[in-house]
Amino acid sequence: MPRRNNVWVNIDWLTVSLYLMLVFLGWINIYASVYSEEHQSIFDLSQRYGKQIIWISAALIIGFVILLIETNFYVFFSYIIFGILVFLLILVLFVGTEINGAKSWFILGDFGIQPSEFAKFATGLALARYMSSFGFKIQRFKSLITIVVIVFLPTILILLQNDTGSALVYFSFILVLYREGLSGVVLFFALLVTLLFVFALLFSNFIMMVVLLLAAIFAFLILNPRIKQFVIILSIFIVSIALFYVLNLILKTNYKIAEVLVVSSIIGGAVVLGYSIRKKFKNYIIVALVFLGSVLFSISVDYAFNNMLAPHHQARINELLGIQSDLLGAGYNVNQSKIAIGSGGLWGKGYLQGTQTKFNFVPEQSTDFIFCTVGEEWGFAGTFTVVVLFLFLLIRLVFLSERQRSGFSRIYGYTVAVILFFHFMVNIGMTIGLMPVIGIPLPFFSYGGSSLWSFTILLFVFIQLDASRLENLAN
Amino acid sequence: MNTYSKRKYVIIGIFATIGLVFIIKLFGLQLLDPSFKQFATNNVLREVVQYPARGLVYDRNNKLLVFNKAAYDLMIIPREVLDFDTTYLCRLLEISKEELETGIKSAKEYSRYKPSILVKQISPESYATLQEQLYKFKGFHTQSRTLREYSNKAAAHVLGYVGEVGVNEIKNDEYYKIGDYIGISGIDKAYETQLRGNKGVKKYFVDVHNRIQGSYKNGLDDIPAKTGKNVTSTIDIELQQYAEKLFQNKKGSVVAIEPSTGEILAMVSAPSYDPGLMVRRVRGSNYSKLLSDTLKPLFNRSLLAEYPPGSTYKVLNILIGLQEQVISINTHFSCAGPESVPIRCTHYHGSPVEVIGAIRESCNPFLWNTFRSILRKYESIADGYNVWREYALSFGVGQKLGSDFTNENKGSLPLESYYNRIYGGGHWNALTVRSLAIGQGELGVTPLQMANYCAIIANRGYYYIPHIVKEIENEQIDQSFKTKNYGKISAEYYEPVIRGMEMALDPGGSAEMSRIPDIAMCGKTGTAQNPQGSAHSIFMAFAPKENPRIALSVYVENGVWGSRYAAPIASLIVEKYLTDTISPNRKWLENVMIKANLLNSFQPE
Incomplete structure (x- = not known):
């Protein structure tokens, strides 16, 4: 006993008490939502x-x-x-x-x-x-x-x-x-994937790339304050973008600026990744990987949404x-x-x-x-x-x-x-x-x-x- | 075990973030954005217009002339319509299948959710059967309207009619919406604002399917429809009917006025039509039939037709001569009959004549001399003409009288400049415009103006603006109808003229055939030349001589002589009005008048 x-x-x-309160509030609102003058009991x-x-x-x-x-x-x-x-x-x-x-x-x-x-x-x-x-x-x-x-x-x-x-x-x-x-990383990635998914649909590729680039630069700055390495990596990146851009101009392929940005981001990211692996900069590797992954993910979401989803699903998400x-x-x-x-x-x-x-x-x-x-x-x-x-x-x-x-x-x-x-x-x-x-x-x-x-x-x-x-x- | 215990803060943080986001969003939705309230109201409120019954119209003896009868519009809400028996519905509604289908199609184009009118103005008789069967037709309902109904077939032009409001009225007056009714002519137009009343609004809650769920705020916000005000017309419907009967198979007009008030007792425009033709669904086809009729039954001659006044105008010219003192009661002019110059006299009478005789005999040379004297009195002919013209204007000639009818014609009374334009300034004189002396030429007077002119003579100098409505429920009639307007002639000059008019009906006078036993009627015949056919017969008169109770003008188109048709008809109307009957020794005259058919433009001389 x-x-x-x-x-x-x-x-x-x-x-x-909280339970009882919610149940009670629920009931009076159910009453209100189906209330009609004929049925009053x-x-x-x-x-x-x-x-x-x-x-x-x-x-x-x-x-x-x-x-x-x-x-x-x-x-x-x-x-x-x-x-x-x-x-x-x-x-x-x-x-x-x-x-x-x-x-x-x-x-x-x-x-x-x-x-x-x-x-x-x-x-x-x-x-x-x-x-x-x-x-x-x-x-x-x-x-x-x-x-x-x-x-x-x-x-x-x-x-x-x-x-x-x-x-x-x-x-x-x-x-x-x-x-x-x-691991918090899993939670972080779950959150990241959700956010990327939403933003990829919400914003154009161009904006996505700019945001991701800025985020990556921000991440580099936080992770490693050594200016020299940062400048090296940034220059590698900018050079690869510039190269691609100039190449595009010379070959007159008429890619749109967003497409240029996407391709050069991937190339630049890959170059940075390779450099970081060689130099064994663990943090840089992670940032580069996350960056590359994000870029690829947002592009594929955009593509999948426009080409693979049924119209009524698109409508709901839109x-x-x-x-x-x-x-x-x-x-x-x-x-x-x-x-x-x-x-x-x-x-x-x-x-x-x-x-x-x-x-x-x-x-x-x-x-x-x-x-x-x-x-x-x-x-x-x-x-x-x-x-x-x-x-x-x-x-x-x-x-x-x-x-x-x-x-x-x-x-x-x-x-x-x-x-x-x-x-x-x-x-x-x-x-x-x-x-x-x-x-x-x-x-x-x-x-x-x-x-x-x-x-x-x-x-x-x-x-x-x-x-x-x-x-x-x-x- | 609790190594990760601190992670509870992350989890609580996530919970709190979401909660905070919700509260911010709710704050924005509920407190910052007012548009949702409007949306919610639009969603659930359906405003149903309540149509008031139009005011009733009575005659001067309180006999009901115009009232309302219920009619029903069949409404359709396309989205609620289920399969139904079209043939059966067409039979109930007395319409063809094509009409039904086009109706449903245009309703769908307007809105699938909102009601629109499918069939207008179903009679109560058809409605009775329809109502019993309506449950078989889902998505259809009826809306009640009121239609005009007329107790008599007379006075169509006076009463006017009601029809659907036009695009311009909707644009100019926000009271009117598509499908509303509005007075289109006659009293129904003139007193539209009083007769129509005010539309009301009933607000209902509707659910998502647009079904009515009950009244909004228990009807607190509803605006009840206000029934239109009743009006009492000045018309004496019996007199009107009698006058119309006399005018059967004739073209022309009668306007009878009570001189002491300016109230219009009867107003005939012949040929007329049955006002009952202008209601219900048959209105459209009837209207176009009437419109294309060569006799112009829709044309209100009393207000709009402009005839030369002919000899009736001689009375005014003599009055002007007396007032201007270019002639006096004793002035004599000689008459050479048909040999007279510049205007020959067609009336065979002694010579010379003075004022009374000139009116009795309608002597043209007397008038020519008088007219010439008036115009020559002043420095120039033009000045004299303008003086003469001012007198005419003061008698309501050549201008709108300002009656309550909305479509008066102002007639014609040329300006000095008109003659200057034609003949050149200073190049015209009394001789040039001599026709004016005998009421011909450029003069044009409507029957209403002539009746009013006669009323001025009857009143010895003044008139009240003729009007058709004497009382409005809880409202004063226009103040201008109660104000005396004076013609520019002193009262003293009227007596000899009136004496002449009285003598015109004496044995030997120009209208002796129209004499009414025991009643002193004063009148003046006239004949207006008509290039399209026989001359028009004109007569104006008032009676009794002292304290006149009726003054009237009668035009009978193609009536040849004033004394032939217009005068007898006028005398019969006067006798009917004053004694309520026709004396036995005049029954034959009544018969002749009723039977006469003057629809052919050419009549034997």
């Missing part, structure tokens, strides 16, 4: 807010039950749970029902369950179990491969269901790996990056969403007074675009509050994870934090036009049983782990 008491006393009530089960009450009640029971289960259960059964979910992900490919183009639903009578939602939690458990196991070292090839298998198994299965949004969530685990020792605006086509959802949020002003139009969301101008307004209702009816005051609440929760989770004594609990805590973070980033980012329209729900807010339950399980398992952190570890 004392042990049981322990758990209740040690529960992090702050996290639970909040328990009207034909309406989404009525159903959501059932989902919430069930979620609270689930949360309560989770707190009752012993910590060891999660540790012991983590692989089994993972295995079951992988099985379900495979099963849904065969017997699942397709909704909105994604074959990811089991339909049982009136209710639908999405195994991919629960797979996040299972993957988190498996990852925590594996990474906390004895002999795990992230730098080891075998360990890294195992992690990749654990993460990419569900990712690929979900991609097969044609649910790209849910699959992308798994990339957020890179932050967990980073916390557990993955829309996101603000290159082309087709407000009635690909940009419609985001535009309407921005109108809804933008029209809210400081204090919003008032509860149930939203016109954008109520009259269906915003699509999916109770699920993926629930944040629009917040923006429209509660204004900046509302959106600010929600963003801050999420930030609070995320940072709280990081702190809770850090205070865990077992690796399992800490790693699991981080997976919870990064999964929630990814959803938060992509969902809100998409409603305000900073992210592409990737259909993933806003945790605790969006309508839907599967997502609410899966996030509840995800969070409450960690709350339970945290509450019992002072117990002797089973292993």
